[in-house]
Amino acid sequence: MIKLSGIRKTFGKQEVLKGIDLIVEQGDVVAILGPSGSGKTTLLRCINYLERPNEGEVAINQLKVNVKRASKQDIHTLRKKTAMVFQNYNLFKHKTALENVMEGLVIVQKLPKRQARELAVQALEKVGLGGKLDEYPSRLSGGQQQRVGIARALALNPEVILFDEPTSALDPELVGEVLAVIRKIAGEGITMIIVTHEMAFARDVASHVVFMDGGVVVEEGPPHQLFGTPKEERTRQFLKRSIQEWSYSI
């Protein structure tokens, strides 16, 4: 179980997160929705301390990391329990697809190379890139790069995978292949937190949806409730506008 309590974060004078509480159960697929600037990406980055919150506590099962007492070792342990998929993929450009996935297994988890390679190949096959093991990121399409990013996270067998707008940088044509992969691994019971703008995807795949705006959680609940019968006016407005976006006709 992942439990965030009272997460606050300010950049300069601007308070981006105003005390967020969130509980994610084992095996949950949580989608975080919200307009740009609502703080959803910052919240995700606070979970693995890529952003250090100003206040609050991040707990993953037994490990509790409070900002006030967080040591380097705590943060390191937290990061070993999590994995992240980035908007811009952030693959290691000087390493092949296989090396990208093996890196964490060999260097962080200290697995023997042969075993790491096996796991990495498995993960890449799972995302449909079994034939691209030795390609460098510069020779892969955006969708393929993001799938390597997912394999890199998956191979570490983390307690939760954090997805930061995994399809936002992709051509519309390539979004589908990445979403299909995420949907597939969601079905395997891995705990996931996904920040996304893909409404239809969130509705179909998530087990729990969180709507954020202005640094607070406005509303959360199962997708049928949040999309079907939202309680808050702000949620309704957002959904209305987002849903209109899909039905543009030219």
Place this chain on the structure above:
Amino acid sequence: MKIDPVFIWTAFVKLLSALPMTLFITAISVGAGLVIGSIIALLRIYKVPVLQHLAAFYVTFIRGTPMLMHLFLVYFGLPALIDAVSGAFGWTFKSSSVPILVFVLIAFSITAGAYLAEVIRSGILAIDKGQLEAAYAIGMKTPQALWRIVFPQAFAVSLPNLSNSLIGMLHGSTLAFTVTAVEIFAEANIVATTNWKYFESFIAAALLYWGITLLIEKAVAVLEKRINVYNRGGVA
């Protein structure tokens, strides 16, 4: 003016005896400069309190003064310092027992360090922060992330500038002749004066420097091609 073309070749062969000294001075000062430069660059990038300012001062002072000045400051200043410290502690150690070459190497390493600090800093800054974040996210610690992810790519980016610095230090090593270290230039001077054939000797020296430079350029080109395999092709 009469030129003795055959003597150019004679001089060239004689200069080869001083080639190892030139290569040694260049290699050590660039090698030490890389270490100094990396430390300085990291101090500045990570904005380490106090030290970042010292690092910035070092870079601007060294780059703001001629290389010959560094050599003289070290060559004349350091022995006095060594003797003063040695005297204060009552040691028998004297600066005169330190080979001159050591002062040359120290001075040139200091010079190279300042220039290379900027080359390395620009190389590191060219690597997008996202990759560092990805390294942290998979659980790497800062030294691992720098060593395995950032430095190899920063090195590849910096190669053209590094070869510039290397060639610059090769040519700068001629200044060692002013403190009697016998490298190619000093040897050329010796050959010139003993044979009264200045022009020929220095043509030979020029050819030798040019030859080494060509080899460096060729080697860097090969290295660049090999190291940049990952940048080739397709969508970036």
